[in-house]
Amino acid sequence: MQQIRRRLLKAIGSVIPLAAAAGAGLLRAGDAFAATWNKAGFDAKAAADALKSLGVTGAQPSKDIVLTTPDIAENGAQVPVTVTSKIPNTQSISIIVEKNPFPLSSTYDFSSGADGYVSTKLKLGQTSNVVAIVKADGKFFTATKEVKVTIGGCGG
Amino acid sequence: MSRREFLHTLAVASAAGFPLGRAARAATINDFYDLHSFGNNVTLMHFTDCHAQLLPSYFREPSVNIGVAAMAGKPPHLVGEALLKHYQISPNTRLAHAFTHLDFERDARAYGEIGGFAHLATLVKRVRAQRPGALLLDGGDTWQGSATALWTRGEDMVQAAKLLGVDIMTGHWEFTLGAARVKELVETQLKGSIEFLAQNVLTTDFGDPVFAPWVMREINGVPIAIIGQAFPYVPIAHPRHFVSEWTFGIQEENLQKSVDAAVAKGAHAVVLLSHNGMDVDLKLAGRVSGIDVILGGHTHDAVPDPIPVKNRGGTTLVTNAGCNGKFLAVLDLDVRNKQVAGYQYRLLPVFSRMLDADQGMSELITKVRAPYAQKLGEKLAVSEALLYRRGNFNGTFDQVILDALIQETNAEIAFSPGFRWGTSVLPNETITLEHVMNQTAITYPYTTVTEMSGETIKSVLEDICDNLFNPDPYLQQGGDMVRTGGLRYVCDPTATIGNRIRNMTLNGKLIEAGKRYKVAGWAPTGEGASGRPVWEIVSRYLRDKQVISVPHLNLPELSGVSDNPGKA
Numbered sequence: 001m002q003q004i005r006r007r008l009l010k011a012i013g014s015v016i017p018l019a020a021a022a023g024a025g026l027l028r029a030g031d032a033f034a035a036t037w038n039k040a041g042f043d044a045k046a047a048a049d050a051l052k053s054l055g056v057t058g059a060q061p062s063k064d065i066v067l068t069t070p071d072i073a074e075n076g077a078q079v080p081v082t083v084t085s086k087i088p089n090t091q092s093i094s095i096i097v098e099k100n101p102f103p104l105s106s107t108y109d110f111s112s113g114a115d116g117y118v119s120t121k122l123k124l125g126q127t128s129n130v131v132a133i134v135k136a137d138g139k140f141f142t143a144t145k146e147v148k149v150t151i152g153g154c155g156g
Numbered sequence: 157m158s159r160r161e162f163l164h165t166l167a168v169a170s171a172a173g174f175p176l177g178r179a180a181r182a183a184t185i186n187d188f189y190d191l192h193s194f195g196n197n198v199t200l201m202h203f204t205d206c207h208a209q210l211l212p213s214y215f216r217e218p219s220v221n222i223g224v225a226a227m228a229g230k231p232p233h234l235v236g237e238a239l240l241k242h243y244q245i246s247p248n249t250r251l252a253h254a255f256t257h258l259d260f261e262r263d264a265r266a267y268g269e270i271g272g273f274a275h276l277a278t279l280v281k282r283v284r285a286q287r288p289g290a291l292l293l294d295g296g297d298t299w300q301g302s303a304t305a306l307w308t309r310g311e312d313m314v315q316a317a318k319l320l321g322v323d324i325m326t327g328h329w330e331f332t333l334g335a336a337r338v339k340e341l342v343e344t345q346l347k348g349s350i351e352f353l354a355q356n357v358l359t360t361d362f363g364d365p366v367f368a369p370w371v372m373r374e375i376n377g378v379p380i381a382i383i384g385q386a387f388p389y390v391p392i393a394h395p396r397h398f399v400s401e402w403t404f405g406i407q408e409e410n411l412q413k414s415v416d417a418a419v420a421k422g423a424h425a426v427v428l429l430s431h432n433g434m435d436v437d438l439k440l441a442g443r444v445s446g447i448d449v450i451l452g453g454h455t456h457d458a459v460p461d462p463i464p465v466k467n468r469g470g471t472t473l474v475t476n477a478g479c480n481g482k483f484l485a486v487l488d489l490d491v492r493n494k495q496v497a498g499y500q501y502r503l504l505p506v507f508s509r510m511l512d513a514d515q516g517m518s519e520l521i522t523k524v525r526a527p528y529a530q531k532l533g534e535k536l537a538v539s540e541a542l543l544y545r546r547g548n549f550n551g552t553f554d555q556v557i558l559d560a561l562i563q564e565t566n567a568e569i570a571f572s573p574g575f576r577w578g579t580s581v582l583p584n585e586t587i588t589l590e591h592v593m594n595q596t597a598i599t600y601p602y603t604t605v606t607e608m609s610g611e612t613i614k615s616v617l618e619d620i621c622d623n624l625f626n627p628d629p630y631l632q633q634g635g636d637m638v639r640t641g642g643l644r645y646v647c648d649p650t651a652t653i654g655n656r657i658r659n660m661t662l663n664g665k666l667i668e669a670g671k672r673y674k675v676a677g678w679a680p681t682g683e684g685a686s687g688r689p690v691w692e693i694v695s696r697y698l699r700d701k702q703v704i705s706v707p708h709l710n711l712p713e714l715s716g717v718s719d720n721p722g723k724a
Binding site: 068070071072073074075080127148150151 | 389396404630
C-alpha cells in the first residue's frame, strides 16, 4: 500500500503539496499572492526587522505551540520544520531562521476555524534558532528551538 | 550476592593468578562466571559494539574520556584510578584490567586476549544454563570493524550472530553497508531468527517506519517489550547517500508512543535496546517515561553498574556495555505484579583464556575466514610500542596512520577520524594486515588530499570538537576528536563552539587564516568522494618501515580540564 502511494506521488510530482494544502482549507485561496506579499519582511536581513514587518510586539513564549525540528540537521538544505498551534483563533504562523541571510522564511494565514498546523522544509546555512511566531486574536506568541548544522563525520 | 561480594570473589580469584592447576582453574572460572541465584524470573543478556571482532583481541580502555558541564566527573566520564575508586574495584586485578587502561601491557600479557565469538558463545551458553529463557540482545555495530565483515558485506557477522543465538538487534555502522544491503539481510537472513528493531528510522517522504519499532517477548511467562533505537545521526556521521531515503534522529515523541503502546498491550517491563550513546541515554531517560531499562552502546563505555535516572513515570536504569566483544552484560529482573521489583546487573568480561572456545562457533569462524586468512596474515612490520586508538584525543595507532598519510602523500597536515573502535597491538607483536584493517575497514575508506585555508581548518576542528563536547548530549554524535598530524593546538573542552580551539601551529609557526595548507585525510563524508583506500597507504608505510618505534603522540595541549577525572 505504502509502495503504491509512494509511486503514485512520485509520478504526480510536485503538484501534490499545493493541491493538498488548498484542499485541506489551510490556504485562503482568495488572497492573491501579490496582494498580501510582505515585501519588507521577506527582504529583511535581520530577524528584528522581519519581526517588525509582521507587526510583532510583546510576543510571549507559549507552551501551546509545538515546534518540531531535528536537533541536528541531516541536510542543512532541507530541514523539516513542523509548527502546531493549539492557541484558539490562530490567524497566522510565521517561521524565522535567525541566522539566515533573509531570516523570515514564510508566513501562513489561516481562515477562521482552520487548524494551526504547518509542515515545511527550510534551508539553514548554519546553526541557528528557528522561531515560530503565532498570531491569535491579534496577539503574538512564540516558540524557539535551536537546530545544529554540522559538517558531520567521525561518528563513533 | 551483591555486586560488591561478586567483585570480591573476582579479586580473590585473580589474586591467585595464572597459571593454575586444572582443578584450581576450573574453580576460579566457576567463581568468576557463576551468576548466583537471585530468585528472579527474567534475564536479558546484552552485548554491543563488537565491531565484527570474531577473534579474541586486545582492547585498551581510554585514559582520556572527559565529561563537560553536567556530565563532568560522572560515569561514564571516569577513567583509570578514578573509575576504580568510584566502583570499588581493587587495583592490579583482572577486573581492573578489564575496565581501565592501567598497566595495560603488563596485564594484557598476564590475563590474555579478550572477546572472540567462540569464547563469547561459551559464556552465552553458560548463562543460558543458569538462566533458562534468557534473551540475547545485540546493540549494533556488529557488521562492521573487520576485513571479513567488509569483504562479505556483513555476511560473516550475520552467520555468527545467528549461531550465537542473538534474538534482537538494532544498528549503526550496519547502515554504512547501504540501505539496500541492510534490507536484504534483514528480510532474508535475519528473518525468523533475529529481529532488527529501530523506532527512529523512518522514510524521508512520509515518515513511514522502515523497521519494526518494538516487539513483545514472553520470558518464563512474563511479557517484556523490547524497543529498538538505532544510532540517531547516521546520515550526518556518515555519507548520506548510504541511507538517502531514510531519516533518523532521536524521535522522543515516537519513542514515547512505542512505550505507551507496549504498556497498553500488557508489557510488564519495557526495555530500550539503544545505540544513542550513554550521555544521550541519560538525558533521554529523564524525559521519556515508562522505560524500565535502557541497554546502551555506541560510546563504548564499559560501565560496571546501571545508573538510575528519575523521570515523571518512575526510575529508568541506564547501562553501557563496552565494545570489541569484551563484555557480556547479564541483567536479571525480578518482575512481580506486572512491574520490576528488583534487579541485578553484571558486566562480565569475556576472558578468552578462561572460557573454552565453542566448537561450532570456532568451525564457523574458520570457514568464513578461510578465503581471506592468508592475505590478512601478511606481516607488515613489528611495533616496539603499544598501539591503540581509543581516547578523546590521539592514540598511538592513529599516530601511525597520521605519519603514514603525511609520508605517503607529502601533505603538511593529516586528519584521521576519532573512531572509538580498533583493536590494540602489544609491543613487539607483529602488525599484520588484519590489524590495519581492524582500524580502517569501512565502506568509504578513501584517502583525500585537499588544500584548506587556516580558517577552514579551524572551523572543521571546532565543529568536530562541538560534536564531542557540546554541553547538550543531544547535540553530540559520540565519536572522539579528529586526530591531527603536523598541526598542533590548544583545546578547551569547556568552552563554547568557536572558542575551544586556540593557538594552532604547524612546525612552530601560527596557522594563518588566509593561507592554504595541504591536508591529507580519510573517510570523507562528502558526496562523490574517491581515493585510495587508507589501508593501502598504511600497509605500504609499514612494509617500508619494518620496525615502528614508539610514535611521538601528537596530543593537543588541554585547557580548562585540569581537575577532570575523565583524564588520567
